[in-house]
Amino acid sequence: MANKKPQKKSTDTPTAVQPSAPADTTSTPETAPQAEQPHGISKVSKGVFFVGIAVALVLGVYVGSLMPSVFTQEPAQQTPAGQTQTASQPSGQAKQDSQPPIPPELAAKIASMEQNVLANPKDAHNWTDLGNLYFDTGQSRKAASAYERSLALAPDNADVLTDLGIMYRELGEYEKAVTSFRRASSVNPKHENAMFNEGVVLYFDLKRKDDAMKAWQRLLAVNPAARAPDGQSVSDVIRNLR
Structure with a gap:
């Protein structure tokens, strides 16, 4: 599985990695197609963004006076050894939000949405759309802040x-x-992406293998035919990792 890269659309089956909700500034994010509405194993999408097993194998905020802080330049994060990681590196540690230059059209879209949230900070959809844009451009810290404010x-x-x-x-x-x-699973017990990604983080990042298996078993209880983004069935994933 690979790390996520956005697109906005929620689909509940573990497929490709993309954001669950569209970064469209004029429309609200879609929910996962289960009974609601996104990404697969080579990416993670909003709502459907899968954390990615292939890569893993190799290896509360408020709306108020601090709103402008979401838009400030994010400092490069350092590894324990003091070396800056690039955004392309697998997530075994916090990654730096450094990515290729953002296309002018997308940069303009982000600037416009930032103005929208400043003008109407109590609109959750605006914060979500801004988060999706940050998500799509690899700005993880800003995306997290925007999502927190939406929530x-x-x-x-x-x-x-x-x-x-x-x-x-x-x-x-x-x-x-x-x-x-x-x-997410509590809000929507059929949200396959949430359960799948929970298992990935528990297994590969936190090394809590038994808890990871439980998360994937909950997924199979919802959809026995669930598949990871790389096409492998979740039941096979469990069998191979036991």
């Missing part, structure tokens, strides 16, 4: 909770990622 206004959005979990994992905040995935 402060609308706490029961399983797709946003799943995307937030994906961002936490990108930042190396594994316990918070698991908590976010579990909240």
